[in-house]
Amino acid sequence: MKPLIYSTRDAEINKIGWRRCGENITYFRNDLSNGETVEEATYTLSFNLTLPYDDDEVYLAHCYPYTYSDLQDYLLKLQNHPVKSTFSSLRLLCRSLAGNSVYYLTITAPSLVDVPKRKKAIVITSRVHPGETPSSWMMKGFLDFLTGDSTQAKELREKFIFKLIPMLNPDGVIVGNNRCSLTGRDLNRQYRTVIRETYPPVWHTKLLIRRLMEECGVIMYCDLHAHSRKHNVFIYGCENKQCLDKRLQEQVFPLMLHKNAAD
Template sequence: MEKSFLTFESRFECGNLRKAIQVRQFEYDLILSPDINTVSNLQWFYFRVANVESGVDYRFNIINCEKPGSQYTSGMQPLLFSVREALEGRPYWIRAGTRVNYYRNHFNRLSVGKSSADGATYYTATFQIRFPHTGDVCYLAYHYPYTYTRLLTDIARWQEQANGSHSDPVYFRVQSLTTSVLENPVPVLTITSARTNEESRQQASPDSVTTAKPQYRPYIFLTARVHSGEANSSWVIQGLLDHLLSDHPSAVQARQQFIFKIVPMLNPDGVICGNHRCSMAGKDLNRRWSNPSLFNHPTIYHTKKLLHLLHACDRSPFIFIDFHGHSRMKNIFLYGCSPFESWKNPDTDNPTYRGPGLGEDPSYRHLASILDEIAPAFAKRSCLYVVNKSKETTARVAVWREFGVVRSYTIEASYCGVTRFAGQPADSNSSDKTAPFVDGHQMNPFHLKSFGAQLIDAFIRLPSHTDRLAIRDLMTNVPDAPAQFILEGGPEFTGEPSDISFAQPPLCSSLHSRPGSPSIDSACSLPSTISPGSSAHSLSSHSSLSARLSRSTSSRSSISLTDG
């Protein structure tokens, strides 16, 4: 007798589903796993469904969501990946689902360390899915997955791209900033132009701020994926790097004008294990920037150490951006820091405040204005510059205060979509939380990657008269440090940790399985035929990293992976 029920699986990289309960013939209640070492942060889901029938409307109810609001009530749909479609040449994630809704249910929320006497309950995200093929194997996800495996694959591709033929030679270096709690290497990328002094002088226009000495170029420091479920931030970084390493004139100018330091995944453990927000320590890493622990928050600790090194060399970044995803608002927008919108009154302990009666340095507002002009998905009207007390320990505010970075931002990309596109005027009377959804304008990786490329264009447009003087000041008022010290981070980053190279199969065996899960190897394995998380890649270590990696990883056969 054939099975009359669906089968579920989530024990693969980024997967999250704890339990499925069949409540009717074609309806299932689903329970998500909380972030490891917590009882909360229930939002990200990613699981496999098998034994499906076509022509049937299956209803899925995720009954332990936490947030009181969701874009599921404003037109957002979950993501569907069909293995059958992939085998037939269409390996794409698609928005799918009808009768999508989000509402408060009657299940009491589990609370630790807080009173639950207020009767707080969970919320239900519900949707119907009609699968395209009988007997198909499909994946459902909250957003387009971007795995740690995919990041390593992309890094190998970026290395090849940088090594290719370029009109402007590219300096591209990948290093391991540190290892995570589960001993996964955390890559940091350094990108700039590799032109010689004389070549740079010949290429620079009379009005250009390009410097002939690479070690004097100002820094742009970018981080992403501190919250593991915010995969949209990784797609923005991918698009930014694809463009930055190209021969496009804006990319060439950006490389000649700046040094880019990029930490593309601050929370690889959370990404691998399917967490939504926290690290293995059960903590929100974006609330640990004031005093990160070397042992519990090593990725934040070492990222901050690198920023401290630059600051000690009088090379604090010209721009710092931490990329995030937003679940309750549309569009892409940013948060900055204004001393006149701060919880402190007066707020003088920051680089933006000019002094009594002198106001503030307004240059931090320029980026939003430029992006509003050139990026269709960006909404300046959604940008805020408030510094709340609760945000003092976030990257944006800590970097602003401690390292004197006037242009310190958080950039948020909606999981859902946009309320305006080029040629469509913004409705100043509508709220981004309730504005009518524009049909067909749900964002996908193409839109997110396009925004990453548009950011590069914005960076080179930033130097208005005021910002141009700031850049030139950064160039001239720096110690005459060796180029290698400035580019590579100084002595503490030239030996330990060592560079990342790519020669062996992907390794994920440091993934800790959830309670009740099978062994580590099976928990981190991906489907043997086609899996939608990333592409096949290889990883190996050498020098001082090899010993640590040999303890934390074991060989695994190469996996064929496809992503849309």
């Protein structure tokens, strides 16, 4: 729970950006809530902070920020890159409630005429919860890797079509929400919705996946998040209690990840 600070003076003088700060950090349930259940309770984060300079402009954050502007800058550089732009394309998935662009990337090696085998698709989304900024940093790292010139990246581009939605909830990111969109609802709980006008990113993501399933098949879908308590990397999957085959299939990729990145 240690917060982050960005000091304008520190950046100008010492070239220091965001860094962890604060002492005597405590997080506890307070008595301000009228609710009786754990879900209705409210909590207080308390810490002591000594500002490094007088006459300074400082910013505080819960996690290392990754803004909508950061994403736009990254996507622009990717599309202007002389090599990476040859196997990546940027498209508009939809407009959010506030009219912001929800982008999706297609990354794959150009198909060869003499290779008739149809590629399967892999869909990866991120930042449905605005406060989970590490998910955006994971997406950036994955994009850096996938568009790189390593043997593994080239092989992945040859074998699969990657569809990536880097920021599902730009409205929430822009206004500083922690979990919700402008509707005040958690978009991650709206995947059963049929209301396109209220939850356009979710509706159009489902439409994209449905179209891919019809055209080429989707071999994997992964939604990147962050967690306030758990450490390192972990995966939540669909249990599929009624179908043993599907339940075992869900465990294949986590097992592969464990075997190849056990450290």
